[in-house]
Amino acid sequence: xxxxxxxxxxxxxxxxxxxxxxxxxxxxxxxxxxxxxxxxxxxxxxxxxxxxxxxxxxxxxxxxxxxxxxxxxxxxxxxxxxxxxxxxxxxxxxxxxxxxxxxxxxxxxxxxxxxxxxxxxxxxxxxxxxxxxxxxxxxxxxxxxxxxxxxxxxxxxxxxxxxxxxxxxxxxxxxxxxxxxxxxxxxxxxxxxxxxxxxxxxxxxxxxxxxxxxxxxxxxxxxxxxxxxxxxxxxxxxxxxxxxxxxxxxxxxxxxxxxxxxxxxxxxxxxxxxxxxxxxxxxxxxxxxxxxxxxxxxxxxxxxxxxxxxxxxxxxxxxxxxxxxxxxxxxxxxxxxxxxxxxxxxxxxxxxxxxxxxxxxxxxxxxxxxxxxxxxxxxxxxxxxxxxxxxxxxxxxxxxxxxxxxxxxxxxxxxxxxxxxxxxxxxxxxxxxxxxxxxxxxxxxxxxxxxxxxxxxxxxxxxxxxx
Amino acid sequence: xxxxxxxxxxxxxxxxxxxxxxxxxxxxxxxxxxxxxxxxxxxxxxxxxxxxxxxxxxxxxxxxxxxxxxxxxxxxxxxxxxxxxxxxxxxxxxxxxxxxxxxxxxxxxxxxxxxxxxxxxxxxxxxxxxxxxxxxxxxxxxxxxxxxxxxxxxxxxxxxxxxxxxxxxxxxxxxxxxxxxxxxxxxxxxxxxxxxxxxxxxxxxxxxxxxxxxxxxxxxxxxxxxxxxxxxxxxxxxxxxxxxxxxxxxxxxxxxxxxxxxxxxxxxxxxxxxxxxxxxxxxxxxxxxxxxxxxxxxxxxxxxxxxxxxxxxxxxxxxxxxxxxxxxxxxxxxxxxxxxxxxxxxxxxxxxxxxxxxxxxxxxxxxxxxxxxxxxxxxxxxxxxxxxxxxxxxxxxxxxxx
Numbered sequence: 001x002x003x004x005x006x007x008x009x010x011x012x013x014x015x016x017x018x019x020x021x022x023x024x025x026x027x028x029x030x031x032x033x034x035x036x037x038x039x040x041x042x043x044x045x046x047x048x049x050x051x052x053x054x055x056x057x058x059x060x061x062x063x064x065x066x067x068x069x070x071x072x073x074x075x076x077x078x079x080x081x082x083x084x085x086x087x088x089x090x091x092x093x094x095x096x097x098x099x100x101x102x103x104x105x106x107x108x109x110x111x112x113x114x115x116x117x118x119x120x121x122x123x124x125x126x127x128x129x130x131x132x133x134x135x136x137x138x139x140x141x142x143x144x145x146x147x148x149x150x151x152x153x154x155x156x157x158x159x160x161x162x163x164x165x166x167x168x169x170x171x172x173x174x175x176x177x178x179x180x181x182x183x184x185x186x187x188x189x190x191x192x193x194x195x196x197x198x199x200x201x202x203x204x205x206x207x208x209x210x211x212x213x214x215x216x217x218x219x220x221x222x223x224x225x226x227x228x229x230x231x232x233x234x235x236x237x238x239x240x241x242x243x244x245x246x247x248x249x250x251x252x253x254x255x256x257x258x259x260x261x262x263x264x265x266x267x268x269x270x271x272x273x274x275x276x277x278x279x280x281x282x283x284x285x286x287x288x289x290x291x292x293x294x295x296x297x298x299x300x301x302x303x304x305x306x307x308x309x310x311x312x313x314x315x316x317x318x319x320x321x322x323x324x325x326x327x328x329x330x331x332x333x334x335x336x337x338x339x340x341x342x343x344x345x346x347x348x349x350x351x352x353x354x355x356x357x358x359x360x361x362x363x364x365x366x367x368x369x370x371x372x373x374x375x376x377x378x379x380x381x382x383x384x385x386x387x388x389x390x391x392x393x394x395x396x397x398x399x400x401x402x403x404x405x406x407x408x409x410x411x412x413x414x415x416x417x418x419x420x421x422x423x424x425x426x427x428x429x430x431x432x433x434x435x436x437x438x439x440x441x442x443x444x445x446x447x448x449x450x451x452x453x454x455x456x457x458x459x460x461x462x463x464x465x466x467x
Numbered sequence: 468x469x470x471x472x473x474x475x476x477x478x479x480x481x482x483x484x485x486x487x488x489x490x491x492x493x494x495x496x497x498x499x500x501x502x503x504x505x506x507x508x509x510x511x512x513x514x515x516x517x518x519x520x521x522x523x524x525x526x527x528x529x530x531x532x533x534x535x536x537x538x539x540x541x542x543x544x545x546x547x548x549x550x551x552x553x554x555x556x557x558x559x560x561x562x563x564x565x566x567x568x569x570x571x572x573x574x575x576x577x578x579x580x581x582x583x584x585x586x587x588x589x590x591x592x593x594x595x596x597x598x599x600x601x602x603x604x605x606x607x608x609x610x611x612x613x614x615x616x617x618x619x620x621x622x623x624x625x626x627x628x629x630x631x632x633x634x635x636x637x638x639x640x641x642x643x644x645x646x647x648x649x650x651x652x653x654x655x656x657x658x659x660x661x662x663x664x665x666x667x668x669x670x671x672x673x674x675x676x677x678x679x680x681x682x683x684x685x686x687x688x689x690x691x692x693x694x695x696x697x698x699x700x701x702x703x704x705x706x707x708x709x710x711x712x713x714x715x716x717x718x719x720x721x722x723x724x725x726x727x728x729x730x731x732x733x734x735x736x737x738x739x740x741x742x743x744x745x746x747x748x749x750x751x752x753x754x755x756x757x758x759x760x761x762x763x764x765x766x767x768x769x770x771x772x773x774x775x776x777x778x779x780x781x782x783x784x785x786x787x788x789x790x791x792x793x794x795x796x797x798x799x800x801x802x803x804x805x806x807x808x809x810x811x812x813x814x815x816x817x818x819x820x821x822x823x824x825x826x827x828x829x830x831x832x833x834x835x836x837x838x839x840x841x842x843x844x845x846x847x848x849x850x851x852x853x854x855x856x857x858x859x860x861x862x863x864x865x866x867x868x869x
Contacts, residue, residue, distance in 0.1 A: 127745065
């Protein structure tokens with residue numbers, strides 16, 4: 001449980017400045033399920049839907065003689081990695097392992113950090129894809145900051161094991177993009193679980209899904225917003241309200257005089273954005289609109305942690321780098337709607353070249369299984385255009401950089417001693433089309449082994465479906 | 468100028484040539500003359516005046532063929548005004564040939580061909596019978612200049628997508644299809660009665676029934692979309708009953724009955740990276756293409772996203788990762804689709820006499836590390852430019868000037 005100390009630190013930071021009924025935003029300790037005692041305590045003082053995640057026990061593992069890509073600039077030939085009790089102990093050319101460690105022969109194989117996807121709808125748009133599983137868009141109001149993706153997330157989505165087999169260890173499950181403000185994201189460890197709580201990444205912050213452009217104005221065309229200027233007015237109106245709500249709560253938290261203000265879930269999420277405790281994750285395609293959103297963030301004093309889709313990021317790569325917003329993008333999706341017409345292969349490379357933080361995301365239950373391939377596509381096309389992207393940079397696009405976009409970069413995303421042991425063993429160079437994940441370790445647990453059917457997660461849904 | 472272009476002779480020399488119709492040849496020459504392949508081999512005499520392309524260290528293959536999508540029929544899928552692939556209001560649109568909906572100026576065409584896909588099937592969409600699919604080369608300023616074969620097949624749907632055209636039941640879909648076929652045969656026997664209005668109402672318009680006759684005479688294939696095993700079996704059953712030349716598209720659960728499909732001699736089009744279960748195909752899996760091939764089925768690989776038809780090579784690479792041999796996968800994106808679409812006399816391999824659709828790659832076409840060096844369509848070298856490469860150049864240094 002050592003990694004939890006880092007997680008708790010994060011949670012502590014979040015709790016330290018939280019107030020409007022969101023103190024336990026990042027709560028990690030199962031113990032916090034116990035409500036504070038006392039007749040005067042109210043919902044705002046109690047744990048808010050805490051993670052009950054527990055590391056699965058696994059013997060210590062040492063992978064030997066593999067090519068190890070650490071996502072910290074190193075690619076170690078014939079290297080070894082040792083992890084124990086969920087934590088990376090050592091990575092290098094020579095690693096001493098305890099006698100009881102399971103030895104995995106990595107000859108001819110590659111090792112990387114677990115894959116992280118900043119933009120997934122697993123669990124909220126689950127397979128088999130009927131109305132019954134369509135729980136990703138609360139498209140009943142343009143601003144639904146009050147909804148939480150974790151309350152839609154279905155742990156038995158049969159797409160989850162497929163993503164695990166693609167080497168994915170952490171996802172951000174987001175509400176859809178129908179709304180200007182779609183609700184809170186759920187950051188999940190991709191392990192089998194009976195409940196959402198068992199999968200919630202301990203200590204992870206919430207994200208707030210916001211969406212620009214065509215989707216909200218299409219969905220709400222009859223009631224408004226029906227234009228991009230209507231979209232902007234909608235965000236501003238919501239945050240103006242949230243400023244007032246935050247002031248009221250901050251004041252009450254300070255002096256505790258009189259009645260506590262009434263809780264408003266919608267305002268709580270937005271107030272937490274204003275306090276910097278919840279990260280804005282902003283679906284936005286066009287360059288000009290992203291800069292409008294940066295102005296919005298400046299007006300209300302929050303940061304946009306990552307733009308998502310951002311097919312035109314390359315047009316404003318300098319501005320995005322200066323603003324410190326990550327850019328979560330596809331390698332090559334384009335053309336399916338007007339705001340996606342200007343997508344180019346070199347988007348990630350140009351963002352990287354400008355000093356920005358590129359992330360390859362999926363937004364897709366199929367694509368999430370091959371984020372390594374998508375990053376390879378983006379890297380090699382960048383190189384062919386003369387932009388010198390290193391293999392380590394391309395690896396970071398689907399490991400360390402998404403970890404940063406989720407605020408988890410001190411815990412996951414690289415292979416360094418002390419980090420959570422989210423580790424993938426690949427059959428070949430992960431930037432090759434022929435590579436497949438052979439073993440996936442999540443928090444040190446062998447969650448998937450391609451060569452051992454007994455160690456492959458299965459959902460209830462899939463049971464008994466095939467002859 | 469035109470005479471010069473037509474008479475152009477190009478020699479691609481020194482490359483590793485994968486003719487597909489035969490074993491690979493090291494340090495070989497592909498000679499192109501007047502839009503056709505004139506010779507392929509290690510001992511080809513290069514005429515004086517031929518344009519030489521040095522392909523030393525490169526790989527040379529036929530242009531890839533994607534048997535799916537709406538290339539030319541769709542600029543932006545979300546913008547209805549730019550979509551031409553579906554004839555709305557006709558559930559039995561057998562006479563609907565998409566050729567005149569094709570836009571030779573579509574920006575998707577250059578985006579696709581500079582990644583090595585030179586030929587695609589423009590497939591209509593629809594309800595029960597979708598219309599006639601047309602094979603096009605991805606170059607040409609007119610529709611006539613692009614069409615390689617029209618029609619290639621009439622497309623029908625036996626998947627769950629067709630149920631709305633048949634009362635919401637798979638059984639209804641099969642029965643309605645049979646009614647249409649029966650009426651087409653009846654119509655062909657009683658044209659005079661029909662013109663005198665002495666027949667009961669038929670299951671489709673005369674034009675649509677007429678269009679189905681080549682299918683029912685075995686002259687034109689019927690391409691059937693079916694994914695669930697039982698739907699594939701229904702397609703095989705109906706094809707047997709009417710002696711139809713069948714092509715299966717989708718075939719997600721085909722791997723379960725590869726032997727039956729092989730025994731029926733039915734070629735199959737599959738998208739290898741499909742593995743998300745739906746109620747139409749809970750048994751969908753990555754190994755489908757490999758298992759079908761192993762079972763003796765003629766498999767072509769697809770990329771069904773029109774705007775990313777260029778990812779056909781990634782589809783093929785993944786088919787290899789999940790069990791196809793590399794040679795099988797290359798054939799499945801070149802010669803096998805050419806055979807399936809009835810154009811193997813002109814397309815799909817590097818052989819003398821064939822249309823000169825040729826790609827020079829820096830390496831293995833399926834690998835991301837590989838780039839496209841040259842693309843020839845009908846013997847003409849295609850500039851490696853698209854709207855996307857121009858956007859990249861415009862924004863390579865910020866801010867752009869004009």
